[in-house]
């Protein structure tokens with residue numbers, strides 16, 4: 203077989219069967235069919251071997267089939283596969299205790315576990331509305347927060363996420379994300395571009411459109427992912443935090459993609475020296491098992507019994523995978539991300555010195 207002639211016959215046959223029965227909405231970019239994976243490598247059914255740079259789009263935080271995660275899943279599966287969230291189990295409690303320990307705020311944390319990132323964002327939206335009794339939000343152009351009816355109202359990275367689905371959840375006003383490489387606002391002398399964007403929100407949005415004291419939450423990715431991996435300037439989050447505190451707005455950081463050790467710290471927001479009120483997580487939290495989390499300050503996650511729930515939240519297999527993942531991140535992968543991140547950034551900056559066509563190298567490690 204010519205190994206460069208991809209996809210091979212077995213993969214091609216599967217792709218043909220897939221086309222007949224699987225929703226055509228998935229953005230299938232590459233004709234890769236997974237057979238099995240180990241660490242950073244994956245194999246297709248024709249025996250071709252690849253290095254996986256995608257990691258399931260930031261999901262495989264411990265690599266493919268990490269033996270510790272696999273063992274944790276096997277052990278949990280032998281005990282029980284499911285228990286309704288009307289009941290209790292230790293793995294769910296231990297994971298929530300761990301998330302309380304690593305949450306990026308001093309105050310104690312309470313967690314609502316979900317099946318996905320979008321459900322974590324939906325939970326954050328509902329919690330913010332419930333806690334503040336307000337209905338309006340600020341989101342950012344270029345942001346990605348999911349595809350269900352609440353989260354997709356914030357998603358503003360590509361118009362096809364909205365086309366055909368109007369009306370979306372009302373009450374979301376989008377503002378530009380502070381992209382220091384493509385600034386769209388004039389700055390005052392010495393003004394940080396992040397502070398400039400926050401001044402736009404206060405002066406233009408609150409000043410002319412939505413009253414600041416009717417905003418429930420500002421939902422933002424600490425480092426914008428799908429929008430272009432944009433790192434905001436240092437002044438942005440401190441100014442945004444100040445704005446939120448001034449108007450009684452909840453600062454909700456969507457760490458579905460940027461969190462779980464990916465930047466060398468548990469959460470990307472930790473690089474910016476501010477504490478959010480709510481954090482959403484998913485993707486890398488359980489090495490590929492379906493799990494998300496809405497983690498909030500305990501003073502915020504105060505809602506009575508029955509207000510919000512789900513069938514699979516706190517699933518024992520996903521909790522076991524997550525606990526093993528967090529242990530592995532703690533033991534080695536957090537430090538590895540910091541080291542490899544710094545190495546990569548240094549190397550890119552060195553290349554940039556030789557190639558003026560490279561306009562900016564940005565990252566937080």
Ligand code: PLP
Pocket residue numbers: 318319320321323346347348349423427428456457458459460484485
């Ligand atoms: N939020 C962010 C920042 C994301 O990157 C994603 C997914 O890519 C989501 C939310 C939605 O997560 P899910 O696809 O698990 O619903």
